[in-house]
Amino acid sequence: MSIGNSPEADRPSVGAALQKARIGAGLTVEEVSTTTRVRIPLVHAIEQDDFSRCGGDVYARGHIRALARAVSLDSRPLIDQFDAEHGGRPAPTPAAPLYEAERIRSEPRRPNWTAAMVAAIVAVVGFAGFTLFTGGDKSDSGQVAAGDAHAKPAPAPTRHPSTIRPTLKPEPSDSAVAGLPKDKVTIKVTARDGQSWISAKDASGKLLEDGLLKQGESKTITDKKRIDLVLGNAGAVQLYVNGKEVKQVGEKGTVERLSYTPGDPQAG
Incomplete structure (x- = not known):
């Protein structure tokens, strides 16, 4: 039925x-x-x-x-x-999420005391070895430094302005000048304040040097009798003849023709 x-x-x-x-x-x-x-x-x-x-x-x-x-x-x-x-059947409570949560829950990790002890022993041994290697002198100096750490540094001595002298550019020493051969003429050209074009010939007209001298570069030329020198942008160069500096070679942008023989610098 x-x-x-x-x-x-x-x-x-x-x-x-x-x-x-x-x-x-x-x-x-x-x-x-x-x-x-x-x-x-x-x-x-x-x-x-x-x-x-x-x-x-x-x-x-x-x-x-x-x-x-x-x-x-x-x-x-x-x-x-x-x-x-009677109001219907209650919805079943899903048990799978709770089961999964319980299943994947990991056990609390316990501290690895063995690894900690090994690390501590290694640190102690390393410190002891370092102390023996460095020796006792450094330890004493370290103690002195530690004792002085709280001391105030001594004030720097003050100098009266009248006692302060300006830094002077060193002149070529007599020994440097004396070291040059006196039976030859020696010229050193330095492009100090900019580039310069130089040309140098000996007494017979033979070309000794010719080219552009970039800023910061130097050329040294030597001859037995005479050097005829042509300087482009003469005010930018620094010139030494036989170990002595030649002042006021020329103005910037100008071309100067100079001639030097053994002995004191003399403009030709």
């Missing part, structure tokens, strides 16, 4: 359906109670749609299934009807 396809208006209650099926099967309440182990008062209450004595909806559904099985009745439509009349 099935009531699942009955119209809603004609559908009997859950208790009435169970009672009708029990009577149709020719069974008494006592027989159903013996078969299902559901107490007789509870069978009477369920057939009267009183589920308050079941102890909750979960137990009520279990009793409905047992009674329906005893009278050869499909219990699924009765369970659905019961849920519809």
Whole structure:
């Protein structure tokens, strides 16, 4: 017997359906109670749609299934009807996330005391070796330095402005001049304040030097008799003849023609 396809208006209650099926099967309440182990008062209450004595909806559904099985009745439509009349079946609580969280929870890491002790021993041994290697002198000096760390530094001595002398450009020493050969003429040209073009010839007109001298570069030219020198941008060069500086070679941008022989510088 099935009531699942009955119209809603004609559908009997859950208790009435169970009672009708029990009577149709020719069974008494006592027989159903013996078969299902559901107490007789509870069978009477369920057939009267009183589920308050079941102890909750979960137990009520279990009793409905047992009674329906005893009278050869499909219990699924009765369970659905019961849920519809009593607020529906609660949604099951998913257990998988809790299980996963418990499964992947790692054990708390314990401190690795062995590694810590090994590291401490290595540090002590290394410090002792370093102390022995450096020796006691450095230790004494370190103690002295530590003792003086709190001392205030001595103030720097002040000098009266009248005692401060300007830094003078060193002149070529006599030994440097004396070191040059006196039977030759020696010229040193330095492009001090800019580049300069130079040309140098000997007494016979032979070309000794010719080219551009970049700023900072120097050329040294030597001859036995005479050097005829041509300087472009003469004011930018520094000129030494036989170890002595020639002052005021010329103005910047001008071309100067000079001639020198052994001995003191003399402009030709």
